[in-house]
Amino acid sequence: MAIEKYLVTSALPYANGDLHIGHLAGAYLPADIFVRFQKLLGNDVIYICGTDEHGTPISIKADQKKVPPRKIVDKYHRRIKSVFAGLNFCFDNFSGTARPVHYKISRQFFTNLYKNGYITTHTNKQLYCPHCKRFLPDRYVEGECPFCHSKEARGDQCDACGKLIDAIQLINPVCITCGHNPIIKETTNWFLNLPKFSDKLKKWIESKTEWKDNVKKFILGWLKSGLKERAITRDLDWGVPVPIENAKGKVIYVWFEAPIGYISSTIEWAERIGQPEKWKDYWFDKDRKLIHFIGKDNIPFHTIIWPAVLMGQDEDYILPYDVPANEFLNLEGRRISTSRNWAVWVNEYLEDFSADPLRYYLAANAPENKDCDFVWKEFQEKYNTDLANILGNFVNRVLKFSDKNFNHEIPFPTKLSAKNKEILEDISSVRDNVKQFYKTFKVRKACKSIIDLARFGNQYFDKTSPWTTIKSNPDTTAEAIYICGEIIRNLAIMIYPIIPSSAERLWNMLNFDKSILEYGWDGLLVEQNNPIKIGKIETLFEKIPDDIIEKQIQKLKGNNIMTKEESKETIDFETFKKLDLRIAEIISAEKVKNADKLLKLKIAVGDNIKQIIAGIAKHYAVEDLIGKKILIVNNLKPTIIKGEKSEAMLLAAVDGEKLTLLIPDKDIPEGSKVL
RNA sequence: GGCGAUGUAGCUCAGUUGGUUAGAGCAGUGGAAUCAUAAUCCAUUGGUCCGGGGUUCGAAUCCCUGCAUCGCUACCA
Numbered sequence: 001m002a003i004e005k006y007l008v009t010s011a012l013p014y015a016n017g018d019l020h021i022g023h024l025a026g027a028y029l030p031a032d033i034f035v036r037f038q039k040l041l042g043n044d045v046i047y048i049c050g051t052d053e054h055g056t057p058i059s060i061k062a063d064q065k066k067v068p069p070r071k072i073v074d075k076y077h078r079r080i081k082s083v084f085a086g087l088n089f090c091f092d093n094f095s096g097t098a099r100p101v102h103y104k105i106s107r108q109f110f111t112n113l114y115k116n117g118y119i120t121t122h123t124n125k126q127l128y129c130p131h132c133k134r135f136l137p138d139r140y141v142e143g144e145c146p147f148c149h150s151k152e153a154r155g156d157q158c159d160a161c162g163k164l165i166d167a168i169q170l171i172n173p174v175c176i177t178c179g180h181n182p183i184i185k186e187t188t189n190w191f192l193n194l195p196k197f198s199d200k201l202k203k204w205i206e207s208k209t210e211w212k213d214n215v216k217k218f219i220l221g222w223l224k225s226g227l228k229e230r231a232i233t234r235d236l237d238w239g240v241p242v243p244i245e246n247a248k249g250k251v252i253y254v255w256f257e258a259p260i261g262y263i264s265s266t267i268e269w270a271e272r273i274g275q276p277e278k279w280k281d282y283w284f285d286k287d288r289k290l291i292h293f294i295g296k297d298n299i300p301f302h303t304i305i306w307p308a309v310l311m312g313q314d315e316d317y318i319l320p321y322d323v324p325a326n327e328f329l330n331l332e333g334r335r336i337s338t339s340r341n342w343a344v345w346v347n348e349y350l351e352d353f354s355a356d357p358l359r360y361y362l363a364a365n366a367p368e369n370k371d372c373d374f375v376w377k378e379f380q381e382k383y384n385t386d387l388a389n390i391l392g393n394f395v396n397r398v399l400k401f402s403d404k405n406f407n408h409e410i411p412f413p414t415k416l417s418a419k420n421k422e423i424l425e426d427i428s429s430v431r432d433n434v435k436q437f438y439k440t441f442k443v444r445k446a447c448k449s450i451i452d453l454a455r456f457g458n459q460y461f462d463k464t465s466p467w468t469t470i471k472s473n474p475d476t477t478a479e480a481i482y483i484c485g486e487i488i489r490n491l492a493i494m495i496y497p498i499i500p501s502s503a504e505r506l507w508n509m510l511n512f513d514k515s516i517l518e519y520g521w522d523g524l525l526v527e528q529n530n531p532i533k534i535g536k537i538e539t540l541f542e543k544i545p546d547d548i549i550e551k552q553i554q555k556l557k558g559n560n561i562m563t564k565e566e567s568k569e570t571i572d573f574e575t576f577k578k579l580d581l582r583i584a585e586i587i588s589a590e591k592v593k594n595a596d597k598l599l600k601l602k603i604a605v606g607d608n609i610k611q612i613i614a615g616i617a618k619h620y621a622v623e624d625l626i627g628k629k630i631l632i633v634n635n636l637k638p639t640i641i642k643g644e645k646s647e648a649m650l651l652a653a654v655d656g657e658k659l660t661l662l663i664p665d666k667d668i669p670e671g672s673k674v675l
Numbered sequence: 676g677g678c679g680a681u682g683u684a685g686c687u688c689a690g691u692u693g694g695u696u697a698g699a700g701c702a703g704u705g706g707a708a709u710c711a712u713a714a715u716c717c718a719u720u721g722g723u724c725c726g727g728g729g730u731u732c733g734a735a736u737c738c739c740u741g742c743a744u745c746g747c748u749a750c751c752a
Binding site: 074221335393451461543598614615617 | 677678679681686687688689699700707708709710711712714715716717723745746747750751752
């Protein structure tokens with residue numbers, strides 16, 4: 001059989017925070033399973049990854065903590081790497097984008113595109129801080145909002161009125177790092193001319209008929225709205241310097257250089273194994289299949305921008321062969337949110353569990369075609385039932401029985417009944433199915449087929465009831481146990497990509513002279529024709545007790561109590577007195593046209609009738625509002641929202657998805673002051 | 676509002692190109708067995724396949740439409 005060649009990558013994790021289960025389910029576990037499977041097949045494959053170490057969020061964090069960015073990056077690089085090790089991920093190389101080899105090749109990539117005419121320049125005005133001597137990214141500036149005149153607008157958006165703003169529109173802008181006033185200055189940035197690649201990209205994508213449906217849908221949507229030039233440089237000091245004469249203080253924009261990390265990490269790998277030219281076998285070989293595992297949020301970059309960047313090079317880099325993007329993983333019915341700490345952090349998980357329960361649950365419940373839900377109770381149940389009860393117990397009962405009755409061996413029978421031969425064939429077809437599932441990224445189905453085989457094993461064991469036949473007919477008993485042994489041998493190898501360390505422990509009980517990987521998938525094709533010596537029998541899967549699961553659920557709920565309270569500056573009473581807070585009564589309500597969240601309310605405040613626009617349509621029905629007495633800011637400057645006048649602002653308490661109006665405890669006339 | 680998806684048993688989901696009587700796991704109920712991690716195995720209850728139209732000899736599957744939920748996006752917070 002011809003050897004197939006693969007190059008597998010997972011999205012580079014951002015070195016600005018820890019990993020949670022959503023990351024794993026989306027990009028890392030599916031890739032690891034795929035790579036282990038390919039290694040079992042004996043194919044030529046390497047698995048490449050590393051941390052993504054540039055970008056504004058890292059810069060900001062570094063400034064806030066008054067440490068160099070590299071320190072932040074190194075810290076998370078270490079943490080991420082150790083978490084991956086704890087989960088048994090088999091990267092061939094795990095690099096980082098702040099290393100010299102990456103700088104070199106990124107600059108080369110940029111230069112080639114530039115030279116080949118794929119890069120344009122545009123000049124625009126931006127804020128520049130003379131004190132810090134640098135241009136300020138949007139989030140580095142605060143000032144007065146040009147629309148509502150709130151004093152705390154950020155450079156990209158005003159939290160008070162919600163409007164998106166351009167930083168240069170800010171009135172009296174302030175640099176958040178030094179507190180000085182920035183000035184407006186012209187700056188030039190470089191843009192990738194994506195439209196130039198349009199035709200080539202379309203043609204290429206159309207040839208990808210085998211790609212997952214969700215991926216194709218996503219790309220088509222993108223192409224339909226048309227490709228635009230995209231800025232690929234930024235005015236920052238943390239990043240890969242732009243390799244052009246007059247580009248001091250400019251770095252290559254992080255989304256442009258991050259995927260190049262796949263290449264620089266491969267180069268690093270080649271150097272590490274002492275064959276510095278070998279990376280070229282991976283990036284220039286037309287027969288090599290390049291597979292990017294990513295989450296769905298990354299689809300446009302990997303299927304449009306990144307291929308365009310590769311197309312624009314001098315050398316013939318291979319393009320992605322497949323991009324099996326996964327959907328998102330929710331947690332206990334809600335979207336994972338790092339800022340609200342609604343997440344299961346992998347490093348915390350590893351304090352209480354080993355790798356395999358999580359690997360198994362995330363594989364069996366992988367968000368392959370649609371978003372999926374991680375539920376702790378289900379995690380426990382799935383693991384306890386499938387692995388401990390069905391698979392673990394099957395292995396245990398067979399090995400113990402055989403150990404006791406067949407002289408510490410799984411016997412090799414003198415003959416096989418027709419029925420049993422048929423069963424061997426059935427096992428073989430399960431094996432073919434599972435192989436096909438792995439190959440086409442259908443890990444859920446692979447899991448199911450494997451556990452079904454273990455189930456079958458239990459049925460078979462019960463039906464043949466060797467514990468009775470052993471007394472009367474040792475020969476047929478030996479046959480039955482042999483079949484069970486064959487099932488176990490197959491199970492061990494087939495499940496290895498998903499739960500490698502458990503599979504290896506099982507393998508060790510069977511005393512083969514080769515490791516699972518050396519034995520390989522094809523080792524299964526060879527019928528076992530010697531007795532198998534049974535080693536020390538140990539419990540494969542300890543059940544997860546209720547209290548540990550309870551602890552996790554409690555921890556999650558506890559985490560979610562507002563850990564990150566944004567602190568606002570204290571104000572004096574005079575400032576507070578400026579607010580005219582009032583009770584108002586809603587006298588009419590209707591939906592605003594062309595807006596899902598907005599309601600137009602008429603309210604009575606004292607002698608006045610005012611109109612306000614409020615974003616509460618998702619939380620309150622029109623008919624439930626009329627007659628309600630609510631709290632408003634009466635003297636907020638009027639504004640126009642969606643073409644409708646809004647003359648005051650309604651106050652409501654908000655917690656994530658929840659929203660509630662503030663209603664007086666006792667009845668009180670509308671117009672009453674709130675103090 | 677635009678784009679995309681989803682809706683099948685109490686729960687989680689399979690159902691490939693339309694083809695007998697719509698399936699699995701978990702939970703429930705009844706039973707068997709005692710080799711085994713009180714694990715296993717067998718039987719069984721449970722469904723207007725979201726509603727309504729249409730195409731067809733035949734629709735969970737294809738088309739139209741309505742409703743509900745979710746994601747992205749816009750308005751907004």
